[in-house]
Amino acid sequence: VILILNQFYKIFYIQITISWISFLSWRFLLAAVVCVLTISAGIFTQKSIKREHPAVYSLLGSADIIFALLLQNIFTSVQSNFYALIGSALVICSVVILGISRIITERNIQKKIKENVNKNNEIC
Incomplete structure (x- = not known):
């Protein structure tokens, strides 16, 4: 533009x-x-x-940290230090934990909705 x-x-x-x-x-x-x-x-x-489920999308989106560190270590002379590796591992672990908890919560909600729909169908 x-x-x-x-x-x-x-x-x-x-x-x-x-x-x-x-x-x-x-x-x-x-x-x-x-x-x-x-x-x-x-x-x-x-x-x-x-x-796709937003939690799954955020899990896959956080993989760019892994790719950035791998590509930095492969193609540049600058190597990641210990703190960068620990920091990226903590970020990835937190995203995975949050994503898994979100998926489990959403599945439980969907099961409850299906059970309520089945109960309503039996009543009718």
């Missing part, structure tokens, strides 16, 4: 004539591809939250 506004600024405010070739430069196309990928990632994230 900012690139498009910049082009309109150059055309209408500064009165510089620009052809379509300048719109289709490699930098503009690269920025457009990055924007489309970012928007599609947001759309797919929202769809995954709607389809």
Whole structure:
């Protein structure tokens, strides 16, 4: 959006004539591809939250800590220290514990709802 506004600024405010070739430069196309990928990632994230249980989604979302530490240790010369490893382990453990408790709570609520529906069907 900012690139498009910049082009309109150059055309209408500064009165510089620009052809379509300048719109289709490699930098503009690269920025457009990055924007489309970012928007599609947001759309797919929202769809995954709607389809899957939010606790499961948060569990999978916390895996980026593991991947970041692994990639840092593999591809860079900077190695993670002991505190970073303990901190990431604590974060992952807390997310797993919260996610499991949320899943168990939701399943118990769903079982109670099904039991109430079955009781109401038997009464009718």
